[in-house]
Amino acid sequence: MTSRSERLFQPLARDALSQQIARMLTDAIVSGKLKPGDRVAESVIAKEVGVSRAPVREAARLLESTGLLVSHANRGFFVRTIDAEDIDSLYELRLCIEREAAARVVREGKVAGIIDRLRAQIEDMVGMSEENQLILQIGVDLQFHRLIVESSGNKRFLAAFDKLASEIQACTAMIETVFDEPGLVARNHYLIIDALLSGDEDEARAALDYHIGVARETVVGRFRKLEAEEPAKR
Amino acid sequence: MTSRSERLFQPLARDALSQQIARMLTDAIVSGKLKPGDRVAESVIAKEVGVSRAPVREAARLLESTGLLVSHANRGFFVRTIDAEDIDSLYELRLCIEREAAARVVREGKVAGIIDRLRAQIEDMVGMSEENQLILQIGVDLQFHRLIVESSGNKRFLAAFDKLASEIQACTAMIETVFDEPGLVARNHYLIIDALLSGDEDEARAALDYHIGVARETVVGRFRKLEAEEPAKR
DNA sequence: TCAAGCTAAATTGTCGACAACCGACAATCC
C-alpha cells in the first residue's frame, strides 16, 4: 500500500462530554450569551444538549473552579457577577504574575525563542483592530501575554494566568467598547518587546507595570461607569 | 417578648457529602496517609465510606482543582506527584502574591488591625516548636501568612494563596524534618511584623522576599535530596 | 523466549430515577 502521509480523517474530538459542555458554557459566558447572575440549571442545560445531568454538573463544577460560575448549596449554579473591585483585584493579581514571569524570561535568556511569535501576534492584533474585530483582538492579546508567561518556565504561573485570562475575556466581553483606540493598544505591545529585548529585568517589569496598569484603569473605569448607570446588577 | 439577642442554637454544619469526603481526602493526603502517585479509585473510596460514587467523584474533582489530585481521562484520579521544580514554582508564585499583599497591607494602613492576632500566632508557633508539634506548627505558620494576605483586601490574592497553601502543607508533610530549628523559624516571623510596622512598603516586600526565600531554599533542598535518594518516585 | 493478539476483570463515563431541599405562595391563627 502506498504510504499515505496525509490522513483522510481527523481523529474526532472524543473527550468527555463534560469537557465539551464546559467549552460550550465557557463560550456562552465569554461571548455574553449568558450574562452575570443568570441561572445555569443542570436540568435545563442537560435537556437542551441532550445528555444526562451528570456531565453538565461536572462541567459546571469545572467552570466554578475557574471562577466563571458560582454555586450556592442546594440552589445551583449562576454566572458569576463581577463588580469593578473584583476586576481591579483580577488585574492586580495578573500584574504580580506577569511581571515576574517577564523578568524570568529575560533573566533566563528565553526572549530570542519567542520574539518572532510575539511580533506575529502583534501584527495579528493590528490587523484585527483595523477590521474592528475587538473580541478576536482581545483573544490574541491574551495569547501574546500567555506566551510570555508560558516561556517563563514556571508552570504555576501559567496555570494561574489561564484562570485569570478566561475571566478577563468574560468581563471585557461585557463592555461594549473596550478601548477607544484598539490599533494603538495593539501597537503598544511593541513597547513590551523592546523591554524584553533590553535584557534588563527591571525594565521588563516596568513595561508590564505600565501596560497592564493602563488596561486595568481602562477596564475598571468602564466598569465603574457601567455600575453607576445600572446600580442593580446583582 | 424580651428581645433575645443571643441565639439558642448554632446553625448546624450541614454540608454536602462531597464536601465531607473532600475534607477526608485532603486530610489523608496532607497527613501522608495517601502518598503521591497513589491511586484514588472512586469505587474503592465509595465502598469504604458507604456512599455512592457520585459524591466521591465530585470531591475528587474538587481536590483536582486545588491541585492535590490529578486525573487522567478514563483512568481515574491519583495523588499528585511533586518534584523539586514544582515546589520551586509553587514558592515563586507564593512569593509574588504575598509580597504584594504585604505591601498593600502597609500602604492601606491595615497593620494595626491584625498585629495582635499575628503576634498571638507567633507565640502559638513557638509553643508548638517546643513540643515538637511540627505539622501543627506549619498549619499555624500558614495561618499567619494567610492573615496577611486576607487583610490585603484582594480576594483573588486570598483565593490563590489558599490553593497554594494546601499544596504546601501536603508537600511539607512528606518531609521528615522540615526545619532544623523550628523555634528559630517561628521567631523569625517577628521580623515580618517589624517590617509591617515600619510602614515602608518596600521593607515589607523585602522581609517576605527573605522569609519565603529561606523557606523555599530549605524545602526545595530537602526535596532534591529526597529525589536523589529515591529516583523512581513516579 | 518473546512479541503480538485476545479475553476478562476492573474502573471510569454516563444515565435515569428517587429523595432531600429551597423558595414562594396560600392558609391559618392571633
Added chain:
DNA sequence: GGATTGTCGGTTGTCGACAATTTAGCTTGA
C-alpha cells in the same frame, strides 16, 4: 392586618445500574 405555618413546584444531591474504556493476564504463534 401582620406574622407564622403548611403546602407545592422545581431544583439539586445522591443513588444503583449500564455502557465504554483501560489494564493486566493469558494464549498463541514465530
